[in-house]
Amino acid sequence: MGQRRNDETEQWRTRSRLPLILDALLGSEEDPPVRRLVEAFGGEPASVKERLVGQPAYQSRRLQFASGAEVILHDDAVVATVLHAAPTEFAAHGFDLPEWIPGLNSGATLEDLKKAIDAPRYRTGMAFDMDGAYAVPNFKNNRGWNDPGNLLSITLTVEAPGRSCRPEDDDCPVCSDLLVRNTDSDGDQNGAAEGAGAGATGSATGGAAGMDVERTITALSSAVSADLLKESLHWVPLADLQPLHASGLMERAESQLTCTQCRRIICLTLFRDSAPTFVYAVLDEARRRPLEKIPPVEQWGDAPRLAKDREAMHYVDHHPGAWFLVEQQGDLFLQSRYWRNSMVDSDVLLRLDSDERDAYRSGGKDFLSELSERIDKSRPHTEESPYFQRDLSRGTDGAALAKSFAAAIVNHTWIAEQRRRS
Structure with a gap:
């Protein structure tokens, strides 16, 4: 995880087992630090989840252990480890936090975390900066961090909080299954609705498959109607995306939609001269994405759309x-x-x-x-x-x-x- 500080007084370095996790970050499953971490979590995972995320797609792989820990990989690189303080579907009991972080238990508050981890707070949010990696607590309903019993998990990650999407949100139950992939020649849908589904175990399929734009827009529109997504009014309306793209008047036409649960922003972009993309972004990333002026509807709309515009x-x-x-x-x-x-x-x-x-x-x-x-x-x-x-x-x-x-x-x-x- 890069150059260590000379200051060795922080408790997480010498009193906790967190360095075992940090040494595994960015490694592959076959790397010795990752293998040691897997053994420390109990050896064989209780379950393994895989899915393709976005388009162009990366593979998200989650190793879930009966001890209450998870290891999350993106394209065979460890990007996060989650220590679940509360029971999960794959672990009957919460992770043994005191064994790994002395002085901490499942009832810990944010102040308890601060004392036990003893690392500088990251500049935003509740995270702790640990030599370029981050310890990020997750509390029930994102509140009550000063009340015992609300701690759900602690994530150790290479992703700076607020600067990129959380690896845990790869499996968001609201928005992770909205991308629909093309059907292959055998009639199987390559990762349709993100392939494996939120609860599937086993391999995600169709890594090279493209996106079925029309069905993806239908899925997104249904989620907007159900108040699961909120469509941004600063970008191309979802209903206008395909007609604008077909007109050839824009080099890139993009709709943006925010998930009401994980808060990721879906950026669906149709390009004039290249394949469409489906990207998850945080607010700052999404706002920085370029988009040219939307042409007048008279230049691309059909008769019903023109009537609506009038x-x-x-x-x-x-x-x-x-x-x-x-x-x-x-x-x-x-x-x-x-x-x-x-x-x-x-x-x-x-x-x-x-x-x-x-x-x-x-x-x-x-x-x-x-x-x-x-x-x-x-x-x-x-x-x-x-x-x-x-x-x-x-x-x-x-x-x-x-x-x-x-x-x-x-x-x-x-x-x-x-x-x-x-």
Whole structure:
């Protein structure tokens, strides 16, 4: 795991068995440090799970031991080890934490972990930095880390927390089975719905198989409808992905969807001149992915899509950081940003009344900027503000209006500008 620090005072180095785990990270199953770790966990795994993840695919292999430990490999390299403090489907009892980390037990709190592991905290989250590897605790419902009994597991990993997806999420029950692979010549689906399924044991198949884009989009759409995924409004709508790709107007058309359970972001990308990809990413990675401006629907939409567009909101103008104006069948809608306090901002969505429309026609952008300032000063999140009751986002149709508004301004947001520069 690279150069060790000269400071040997940290307890995990001398009092715990964690170095046995850290020495195995990035090794293959045949490497001596990995073999020693497997023996220490009990020898033969109680079960082995394999699946292909993403497209291009990598193989995720999970060795699960009756002792309550797991070893996770990506393409035959150990990327994480999980010590389960609570019973699992493959281990009737939790892992023997005191044997490996003296002073720790299944009832440990975050403060107990800090004392027992005695390693610097990573710059974000609850992880501990251990010479370029990380010890990451997982608590029940991601909360209650100060209350005994909520510790579920401790993951030792090479993946920096928050900078890449957690290896444990390869088997997320919500989103790991949504990629559908092409059917091979024998009629078997090569890794369809990620092949083996969340609970399968044995080999994943079809490592070279491509993705069935249409069936994958159908699976993703169903998950969105079931509120299992949340579709990003800053990227190509999933329903428009294939028509845009078929038009040849974009070099890369991408939809992004966030899993409501593991929080990974699925990036489904259709390229003009290369094979499609299906990538899991964390927020920072996803926001950095490039995407050019989405062409007007008149250039690629069919008759039903054009009819839908005629009824939709359309971008008119904006002032960066202050307001957006859209139009829908003669009505003008203003989304105006305001500050709740020095740290938190929000926005209101208003339909301009007749006086405001007349003022806009005569005053243009200057009037809208003045109106936006008045809205901000009125504290529109309070009932005393004249704009509180006018805020359409508070109504029963608020979510649908917000979605329509976001679709109208998708090419003009700050995020859109950044992604086009990438």
